[in-house]
Amino acid sequence: MSKIKFTDTYFSKYDAYFMYPTFSASVKALEGKEITIKGYFLDVVAKENIYMLSKGPMASCYFCGQGGPETAIELEFINKQNFKTDNVVSITGTLKLNKNNVEHFNYILTNCKGILNK
Template identity: 35%
Template sequence: MKKILWLGALVIGLLINTNVQAQYYDGGEMTWEELGRIEWKNYYDELLGIDVQEPIFNSDLMMKDGEMITITGFIIPVDTDDNTMILSAFPFSNCFFCGNAGPETVMQLDLKHDRSLLNKKVTLKGRLKLNQNDFYKLVYNLKDSEVINVQ
């Protein structure tokens, strides 16, 4: 009898915990304002021979790492060997790569290169991945990206 009660309590506890997590974040629209709530740690990288910044993500962002989200932004043109697609909070003229915004305003996409999307405002769905350690990659990555809407 004790085993049955213990097992029942465990199952109820797991259900409650799962429900609390689902209430906290439902995989809905994520904003660039939320993504901008990071701090930066500066340090000298001996291999590169320069000062670099490492993002420090708040607990809200850490909880969303790996979660499905939707986000709206502008597909900006970048010239890379692997045809990388980048989503920006701002149009190309104001984007991070033009020097008018920070690295928290762009996101690398796991999306097939499609020139028809360049410079267009789009809404995408995908799995958010945070990058804290690889200086050579963007801070945010949207894995398994798919276009939901093109404006």
């Protein structure tokens, strides 16, 4: 998932520059496929079912300045989850690559289900 390059690109809708991704061929080959990935569960906005999987725990996640957007994946679960922030989990879902919608992550897992790792 780290095989991605970014260029600052202007989005007129927001009158701002955002990091525009260019996915490698190996990452593109995973699009639409079911994958399983292990990481730290982050409960971003539980009331709105906004969750992410991060390479690092909350204190060192992408939003806290540690790593780039390639270290986080947006999660869309089939059913409500009972994971807590910083639980180490394995999540299985269908990978969706996102280049243009800056309101969502570059990586999105849809139809997710997960297990808590012990």
